[in-house]
Amino acid sequence: MRQINRFFGLLLAVSLVGACSQEIDRSFCSSHASEHWQHREQHPQLQIEYASSGELQVQLSLPEERAILLETATPGDILAMPPQCVAQPLQRSSQQGLASLRFEAACGDQLPASLGVPLLLEYPGIEEVEVSMRTPAVRKHFIVHQQCERALFNIAEGTASE
Amino acid sequence: MQWFRFFATGQDQPVSVDSATIESEFRRHRRDVIVIITLCYGLAYVCRLALNVVKKPLMDAGIFTPEQLGIIGSTLLYGYALGKFSNGFLADHAHVGRFFAAGLLLSACANIGMGLSELLWLSALLWGLNGWFQGFGAPASVVSLAHWYSNHERGRYYGIWSTAHSIGEGLTYLGVAWLIAAPPKGLGLDWHWGFWVPAAICIFAAVLVWRFLPDRPRALGLPSVADWRGDHGAVASAAANGDVWKTQLRILAIPSIWVLALASSSMYVTRYAINSWGNVYLQEIRGFDLFDANLFIFLNTAAGILGCVAYGFASDKWFDARRPPSNLLFGLLELLPLFVIFWGPNDPLILAAALVVYGFGLSGILASLGGLFAIDIAPKRVAGATMGFIGIFSYVGAGMQDYISGRLISDSEIALRFATGRGxxxxxxYDYSVPILFWVGASVLSLVLATSLWRVRATD
Known part of the structure; x- marks a missing residue:
């Protein structure tokens, strides 16, 4: 009987610890969108233009010191596309400490219904990425963070001088 | 069958001879009836509309696709159509307090289950059953009104009870949205709470109904309300006439009724498209947050109260009780704002104004297509059957809309997948251009069908 009690006590403790750590995670994820502007320049920003003609324009901007991580990257490391999409070579440029990696891709008549962004998995040094994607119907702006299950929307538009 | 007897209305009791007791009992029960059916039917709505508010969080969490949400949403409307039909018959034989309370309790259970389910078949089953349970409320309320208010006062009390729709929609589109919306506008609770809190509200409502909604006056030892008020109808009830069944079947041979049923069904497509998908569209495409999007939808439902009243006034006073000119007027008031809502500027004030005008026009024309005009055309003694026939058409249209809209939205899906350390x-x-054409097209079709009845006159 005592062992059963101990087991349930342990289970309760583990549940509480689990619940509390989830609570910390939730609290960070629920507030981060409004605080992200404070460190926006330190993290990668991904812009995707998805045209109805099946053409994609992709640009990844990130601080130069982080761009070292992507020195040998290919378009597929930034955006995983279906086989029918043909990507142009990656173009790199740098300005005021900000590196920019750009490429275009053409997917023909068969518009891709799914695109992948492997950055966060392949480069664990990247904790979060701010994404802006425009389709013919809608533009969405959000953050994907390693610690958060879901994308974070409603990003506050503050500035560093605020 | 013990439980069946439990829900049955009581036997007629000998009428009390003490007139003071009769007077005080009638006053107490009549006060309870109108307060309880209005409040609790309004609260019941929260359990009916919860899914509409949490659709976007469910889509964002990847739990259900729009097509799956369309399937789930449509089962409620089919269940509700069936419930309105079957429960109407049952309510006539029931202790309405127990009957309505059971419906609320079962609806609460379905909502609790919905908060736990991430399986399509289970959610569709629960939501379909919820539709049927939700169908307990209206017949029980109407039967209560019939038993406790006499012919010459029932219209007023029916009007009071009708405000329950707006109370319920307001509570859902503002209250439930407040629970789920991200801070600072809302509490930022998980989508599950969007079902569980409504369930708690419905349980509370069930307790109130159980405690305060009485059985028929005769079952309580009181005279009928007609005797008490001295307000007897001039015509014998339809049920007493053996030809009612034949007359009911005759409505199927009236072409205008079929046209009206199709017009109502098409208008229900737009109505439920805006109610079910409108807030998702406003969040997805127009970029409003969950709370603001639901606030916009609330505005259209609130304007609906005025629309109903204005339609009756306009058709009686301006068009000499001819419904087709009012149908055209209110149909245009419903249709034109849709162009602003879907293709107009993103200005919140303009959008809010468009939704108010839309809600005003929609309620007016719906009051006609599913009620006033239908009763004008049909033989008066089978008005109930006519309403039932058009009601079934309308809700089947609404149900089909939910699935078709979800399917069309799903077909446009583009998924951007981020592989992370957590998964x-x-x-x-999504692209809503095709569903929008479907929704606006349904309104155009409804208006054309309703206007085609321009020369149809009321029958006796």
Missing amino acids: ETVVYF
């Missing part, structure tokens, strides 16, 4: 985060992009 996968997916952001979906």
Whole structure:
């Protein structure tokens, strides 16, 4: 009987610890969108233009010191596309400490219904990425963070001088 | 069968001879009836509309696709159509307090289950059953009104009870949205709470109904309300006439009734498209947050109260009780704002104004297509059957709309998948252009059908 009690006590403790750590995670994820502007320049920003003609324009901007991580990257490391999409070579440029990696891709008549962004998995040094994607119907702006299950929307538009 | 007897209305009791007791009992029960059916039917709505508010969080979490949400949403409308039909018959034989309370309790259970289910078949089953349970409320309320208010006062009390729709929609589109919306506008609770809190509200409502909604006056030892008020109808009730069944069947041979049923069904497509998908559209495409999007939808339902009243006034006073000119007027008031809502500027004030005008026009024309005009055309003694026939058409149209809209939205899906150390985060992009054409097209069709009845006159 005592062992059963101990087991349930342990289970309760583990549940509480689990619940509390989830609570910390939730609290960070629920507030981060409004605080992200404070460190926006330190993290990668991904812009995707998805045209109805099946053409994609992709640009990844990130601080130069982080761009070292992507020195040998290919378009597929930034955006995983279906086989029918043909990507142009990656173009790199740098300005005021900000590196920019750009490429275009053409997917023909068969518009891709799914695109992948492997950055966060392949480069664990990247904790979060701010994404802006425009389709013919809608533009969405959000953050994907390693610690958060879901994308974070409603990003506050503050500035560093605020 | 013990439980069946439990829900049955009581036997007629000998009428009390003490007139003071009769007077005080009638006053107490009549006060309870109108307060309880209005409040609790309004509260019941929260359990009916909860899914509409949490659709976007469910889509964002990748739990259900729009097509799956369309399937789930449509089962409620089919269940409700069936419930309105079957429960109407049952309510006539029931202790309405127990009957309505059971419906609320079962609806609460379905909502609790919905908060736990991430399986399509289970959610569709629960939501379909919820539709049927939700169908307990209206017949029980109407039967209560019939038993406790006499012919010459029932219209007023029916009007008071009708405000329950707006109370319920307001509570859902503002209250439930407040629970789920991100801070600072809301509490930022998980989508599950969007079902569980409504369930708690419905349990509370069930307790109130159980405690305060009485059985028929005769079952309580009181005279009928007609005797008490001295307000007897001039015509014998339809049920007493053996030809009612034949007359009911005759409505199927009236072409205008079929046209009206199709017009109502098409208008229900737009009505439920805006109610079910409108807030998702406003969040997905127009970029409003969950709370603001639901606030916009609330505005259209609130304007609906005025629309109903204005339609009756306009058709009686301006068009000499001819419904077709009012149908055209209110149909245009419903249709034109849709162009602003879907293709107009993103200005919140303009959008709010468009939704108010839309809600005003919609309620007016719906009051006609599913009620006033239908009763004008049909033989008066089978008005109930006519309403039932048009009601079934309308809700089947609404149900089909939910699935078709979900399917069309799903077909446009573009998924952006982020592989992370925790698994996968997916952001979906949808295009509403085709569903919007379907929704606006349904309104155009409804208006054309309703206007085609321009020369149809009321029958006796």
